[in-house]
Amino acid sequence: MTKPPTPTPTRSAPTMNDVARAANVSKMTVSRALRGDRIAPETKARILAEIDRLHYVPHAAAGALASRRSGFVAVIVPSIDNANFAETVRGLEAELRAAGLDLLLGTTEYRIGREDELVQTMMRHRPEGIVLTGGVHTSRVADRLARSGIPVVETWDLPATPIGHVVGFSxxxxxxxxxxxxxxxxxxxxxxxxxxxxxxxxxxxxxxxxxxxxxxxxxxxxxxxxxxxxxxxxxxxxxxxxxxxxxxxxxxxxxxxxxxxxxxxxxxxxxxxxxxxxxxxxxxxxxxxxxxxxxxxxxxxxxEAAQIGQRAGAILRTVIEALRRGEACPATIDETSMSLEVRGSTVGEREGKDFFFGKKKQKTF
Amino acid sequence: MTKPPTPTPTRSAPTMNDVARAANVSKMTVSRALRGDRIAPETKARILAEIDRLHYVPHAAAGALASRRSGFVAVIVPSIDNANFAETVRGLEAELRAAGLDLLLGTTEYRIGREDELVQTMMRHRPEGIVLTGGVHTSRVADRLARSGIPVVETWDLPATPIGHVVGFSxxxxxxxxxxxxxxxxxxxxxxxxxxxxxxxxxxxxxxxxxxxxxxxxxxxxxxxxxxxxxxxxxxxxxxxxxxxxxxxxxxxxxxxxxxxxxxxxxxxxxxxxxxxxxxxxxxxxxxxxxxxxxxxxxxxxxEAAQIGQRAGAILRTVIEALRRGEACPATIDETSMSLEVRGSTVGEREGKDFFFGKKKQKTF
DNA sequence: GAGGGTTGTGTTAGCGGTAACATGCTCCGG
DNA sequence: CCGGAGCATGTTACCGCTAACACAACCCTC
Structure with missing residues (x-):
């Protein structure tokens, strides 16, 4: 007896080919249906129905390989456990997810050298953009980034000699x-x-x-x-x-x-x-x-922590799109605002909420 | 005139083939050098030197596609802006990076349904493991995960009916x-x-x-x-x-x-x-x-927030490795400890640091 | 010195998609 | 009624890497 063509039917995940066969079209048509290319509405409906029925999930790595677009943006922050950076990441994520880009997050834990490692590791995923925190980096990082040609946004500072784009303040x-x-x-x-x-x-x-x-x-x-x-x-x-x-x-x-x-x-x-x-x-x-x-x-x-992220994301969207069309973009410097919030720790005695520690004024309530 | 073989020498990133040619070996040997397979020490040295010289960076997506191993672990937390979850993510990351696995982080922002979207999106990257927060999920998420066969770890709780492994407490x-x-x-x-x-x-x-x-x-x-x-x-x-x-x-x-x-x-x-x-x-x-x-x-x-992450990571390492060898793993339930820390907000008067607001005891210092 | 293992490397055939071009069809004006 | 435009879809050739097998050279052992 000869072996059956499918040696082990370990029901591995269905591929685009399976969907194509089921919907009686070519692989390419399925690809088009998924990515919004011109396609006959009824064909598309049929394909989507099959996708649903088969629980097909596109294989990002395969797509990335073929299209030379990873769909990733790398973000490096000192720490995730910091409300400020967390806000920035959140703003960035919202902006990028809307553009179909995924976030690759890395934290340096404030360790010099860690950023370098992270950049190298993340480069393996061929991110389409990189968001860094601050304007101080090792020369190796700068080299790597320059060589790669990936758009870079530095945030949370105004570097004297920016690598690429900047969203930050002094x-x-x-x-x-x-x-x-x-x-x-x-x-x-x-x-x-x-x-x-x-x-x-x-x-x-x-x-x-x-x-x-x-x-x-x-x-x-x-x-x-x-x-x-x-x-x-x-x-x-x-x-x-x-x-x-x-x-x-x-x-x-x-x-x-x-x-x-x-x-x-x-x-x-x-x-x-x-x-x-x-x-x-x-x-x-x-x-x-x-x-x-x-x-x-x-x-x-x-x-404006969240805005820093949001704007960095917006810049990247623009630049990445331009790059995909083969155009170049001039480097942006986006200075975000900051404001002094005066509260009780410097100016006491504010109506209704004054507080003199260790002294008085047992205001009844 | 015929076109040159390399139409546009836009110095795109070097591939493994470039390295192989430069080191005068086959692609496969380069691959082996990079992944620690048996290889003659001097061949390896030569290859690594070329890699360094050419600034070669492996293409993760291509590797993932060929090996059917993404090297990703997906993590979903409600929010990143929470010291507890941040600690868990940190513990997890440390454990997984050591095993050569990358983190794919997603936040639900405490929105029901977001988890479902995230899982679907992340599935496109074929993660080798998934870490969830809590034991409450939509049935669609549970379905998807069950169908995918990906190892799952639920954390920060002890679900009544776990999906897979558990690291948490009541x-x-x-x-x-x-x-x-x-x-x-x-x-x-x-x-x-x-x-x-x-x-x-x-x-x-x-x-x-x-x-x-x-x-x-x-x-x-x-x-x-x-x-x-x-x-x-x-x-x-x-x-x-x-x-x-x-x-x-x-x-x-x-x-x-x-x-x-x-x-x-x-x-x-x-x-x-x-x-x-x-x-x-x-x-x-x-x-x-x-x-x-x-x-x-x-x-x-x-x-033990960090430990929850660390242990979830350890479990995944074990399970993923077993899975790669084709073995199955029994589901683990790892109950982590918790302890009451008594401080001034319930029991005042503790030597040297007592504090009675608005009243007395102006202890001199 | 033949048989059998080890070791180091090469060859072949994909992994699951997409770019780019090819093809057949419909529709239109002149 | 023909040429050409425009549309929907198919075909082909990869993207960059690795699994699996092939193979040659060497090392044993008996």
Whole structure:
């Protein structure tokens, strides 16, 4: 007996050929039905019915191979566990899914070198675009990307020498803006917490903004210390405040590299019965939910995290489409806005929600 | 004149064939060099040198097509912007990257039906495994997965009728545990905040645990209200507390479906000069950083978020490898542990860090 | 030194789609 | 009633890689 033509009928997934046979058309027609090419409505209906009946699912890798379009966009963020980046990824995903593009997500965990590995790994999937966080990359990454010719969008910063497109804002300006706010409300001995590691170039940039503002405002020597490795978070804020105070007991203002850090610092103040903002006014960055919901609210710099993602996605859509048609696109620089949100951690006493820790005013309720 | 054999030398990415030619071997030998098959050391060295020189990057889609192994694992979580899930994804990623598997991440944003869409979309990439959050899925999803034969791991819960493997814990037990803790410290009028939407089955399960515990403890009628749509967060906690108090002004305990909710509730208490924990003891869930860093600390149920991911990854590694060898694997149920972390929001007065809001004890420091 | 295993490499035939061109058909104006 | 345009569909030739088998050279062992 000869073996049957189908050795093991292990009912593996149906292919486009199966659908074609069932609908009595050629493979190509099925392909056209799926991708919206011109096709007779009734043929299309018949094909779609068969697809449904057979539970056919197109094989993305095969399509990618044949069409030379992976349908992927690679995104690299320092951490997923950060409301800001999560928002950006969400905005990006929404924009890209609408264009039929899938996200390939990678996190560096703030480790230098990890980005390089990730880029290399992801290149194997031939992404049609890459979204990076920040403007600081190893030269190997820049090389690889340049060689590949893949459109690149850098986000969350305004790099001096961009690789490709940019959607972001000046972290330096953010650090300066908060420092100036504290000065404007009369603070003179302002410290900075965070941004002490090259692993987090954006945090460092905010610190530079603070340093520059100090000079500009004539506020004397900087008060910063090296403490902690990214991701800096609440407990770093608490411990960092303790160290800062130990070193400069007289500070009356504190700029933090992020809201979680600021929250930690404020909590530590509460524990130590230090009045915020009376004794120390504290500002953060990012407008995290905690900045709005904690008590007192945290004065912060709000940035459009979701929009950064959405716009990066929009740029990529345009560029990828142009590239598919063989056209080139000029590099875009899209500066997103940021705004100072003044809350209780720098300006106390706001009607109905004032809060003086450790003191008074047992307002009845 | 005849056209040259290479029409447009647009230096497109080199292929394995280019490497093979350059190293004077066959394509197959290059493939072997890359995947660790037996090969003469010097041949391998020569090939790797050429790969480096030519900047060759393997084409994942082509490999996947030929080998019938995508190298992908699909992960679906409700939201990426949640420290718990982010931790799980991180644990999973670490485990899988080590096995050469790439993550395909999708978020449902707590929308029913989104999971179904995502599964369908992701199936096009023929993932070798799927990690789901929770044990509640539409029948279409279950169908699709069953038909595909892809190994499935459900996480963050203990489904009554699992699809495949399980790594999780009982959210019901978690809700009960916190309720029992509040009862144990003398609370009798305990409310629950959260878990009011079928969009978040795990939150609902915690609420059920609360309800069961109430009955078991003889603590009278439940105090819960429908409020908010997932993801419930800090501001829902604040507003939810307000509503709960309006309805049941005499509560002395509050179980929240998550730490952020609890934090919002506590903040609202502070705003209203309600002493926590004296007047109302408040518990959360998840052991988020804010539970450790806020003031007072939040009593919570700690779960091993990262471990859930890590173990799900380990299971998949095993199962996928077995499957590649043609073996089958029995379904695993891996119950992860959880523990009650008692902090200031339910039990005040802990040496050195006590905090009675609005009252006394200006301990000098 | 013949038989049988190992080792290193090459050959062949796809994997499941799509680009590009080919084909038959209908419809139209002149 | 013919030429040519436009439409719906089919044919062919890959995309870049790997499974499976083929094969030659070498190593044993008896």
């Amino acid at each position: 972290n330096r300006a953010a650090g300066a803006m908060m420092t100036e706010h504290l000065a404007a409300i009369g603070r003179r001995r302002i410290a900075f917490l965070g941004g002490a590691s090259p692993r987090d170039p954006r945090g460092e940039a905010r610190k530079h903004g603070y340093l520059e503002a100090l000079v500009r405002l004539g506020l004397g020597p900087p008060r910063t210390l090296r403490y902690g490795l990214p991701p800096l978070s609440m407990h770093h804020g608490a411990a960092g405040l303790a160290r800062t105070i130990a070193r400069w007991p007289d500070i009356d203002g504190l700029v933090c590299a992020s809201d979680p850090i600021a929250f930690g610092a404020i909590s530590e103040c509460q524990r130590r019965r230090i009045a915020v903002p009376q004794t120390i006014a504290i500002g953060g960055f990012g407008d995290f939910e905690i900045a709005r919901c904690s008590h007192p609210g945290i004065t912060t710099i709000a940035v | 959210n019901r037990a978690a809700g009960a545990m916190m309720t029992e803790h509040l009862a144990a410290i003398g609370r009798r009028r305990i409310a629950f905040l959260g878990g009011a939407s079928p969009r978040d089955p795990r939150g609902e399960a915690r609420k059920h645990g609360y309800l069961e515990a109430l009955v078991r403890l003889g603590l009278g009628p439940p105090r819960t209200l429908r409020y908010g749509l997932p993801p419930l967060s800090m501001h829902h906690g604040a507003a939810g507390l307000a509503r709960t108090i309006a309805r049941w002004p005499d509560i002395d305990g509050l179980v929240c479906a998550s730490d952020p909710i609890a934090f919002g509730a506590i903040s609202e208490c502070q705003r209203r000069r309600i002493a926590v924990p004296q007047t109302i003891a408040i518990g959360g869930f998840g052991d988020f950083e804010i539970a450790r860093c806020s003031h007072p600390g939040i009593t919570t149920i700690a779960v």
